[in-house]
């Protein structure tokens with residue numbers, strides 16, 4: 001149960017973030033859906049009803065995130081959980097050994113800016129708002145959940161930028177938990193494997209409809225709500241802090257193309 005939990009979910013208009021927003025509302029909570037102004041976030045919030053509101057946010061923008069937190073305060077009065085799902089990827093070898101095309105520095109930096117900078121921006125500003133909460137019986141004032149990827153550990157060819165960004169999200173988990181412990185704010189990271197979202201759609205087709213041999217069990221793509229179940233577990237378990245959890249069916253990515 002997430003009754004009366006007020007959450008803020010970035011990337012909440014699609015995929016894993018959307019599933020998280022839907023589960024929050026379904027389980028009795030409230031949610032600020034943060035996503036790009038070009039996303040379907042407004043329609044999604046309207047569909048979810050009075051316990052959901054949309055805030056147009058680029059997670060790399062301090063003003064956008066501050067405006068979303070102000071909206072959260074006005075609409076719901078507090079913030080208990082921030083879930084960073086917003087993220088992008090670039091699939092490109094540092095050097096394509098066949099075409100001799102070199103990965104651009106701009107593309108590399110852009111991925112880091114959104115995936116690392118955006119995550120940190122939301123973490124720091126959300127923590128400031130959570131620190132105003134009255135602590136619960138455990139002394140807890142809030143929880144922050146970031147999204148890495150198994151690519152942080154098993155990066156494939158073409159994933160230098162993406163894997164670097166997700167390894168950084170992994171790397172921030174413990175220091176952030178240490179920074180915020182005295183305020184009673186917990187910080188965890190989920191490292192998903194293959195989940196069926198718009199980010200991964202077409203991957204299976206590109207792979208000739210074949211799942212990777214390294215997929216163990218269950219031998220299928222994950223469902224976005226199975227990610228949201230992990231979010232609910234972390235929110236509701238006071239001992240979950242400073243840890244990274246792979247949610248991947250024991251898959252370990254191999255070097256090659258696609259999956």
Ligand SMILES: CCCCCCCCCCCCC[C@H](O)CC(=O)SCCNC(=O)CCNC(=O)[C@H](O)C(C)(C)COP(=O)(O)OP(=O)(O)OC[C@H]1O[C@@H](n2cnc3c(N)ncnc32)[C@H](O)[C@@H]1OP(=O)(O)O
Nearest residue numbers: 089091092093149151156157158193199200256257258259
């Ligand atoms: C361009 C579209 C690609 C597919 C789109 C994928 C969308 C990505 C969505 C990711 C979302 C994140 C999901 C989540 O976090 C979990 C994951 O990370 S899922 C994994 C997602 N997959 C990827 O990110 C892509 C992985 N990489 C590739 O698909 C390809 O490597 C490439 C980057 C598209 C480059 O393709 P190619 O240039 O054809 O090179 P290949 O890697 O396929 O190799 C072809 C051939 O050459 C040999 N070779 C290539 N590079 C090297 C090298 N540096 N050294 C030695 N040999 C090399 C390679 O062995 C192959 O030979 P073969 O095996 O065929 O004999």
Ligand SMILES: NC(=O)c1ccc[n+]([C@@H]2O[C@H](COP(=O)([O-])OP(=O)(O)OC[C@H]3O[C@@H](n4cnc5c(N)ncnc54)[C@H](O)[C@@H]3O)[C@@H](O)[C@H]2O)c1
Nearest residue numbers: 011014015016058059085086087149192194195197198199
């Ligand atoms: N799908 C998977 O298999 C998988 C696996 C591991 C990790 N992840 C990670 O999970 C997160 C969610 O991915 P998804 O699969 O749901 O992808 P998705 O593309 O369906 O959703 C990502 C959302 O983030 C939003 N977004 C992108 N840049 C933004 C920005 N600058 N500001 C605000 N919002 C922004 C997009 O508009 C989109 O709605 C990402 O961080 C991704 O790297 C996904």
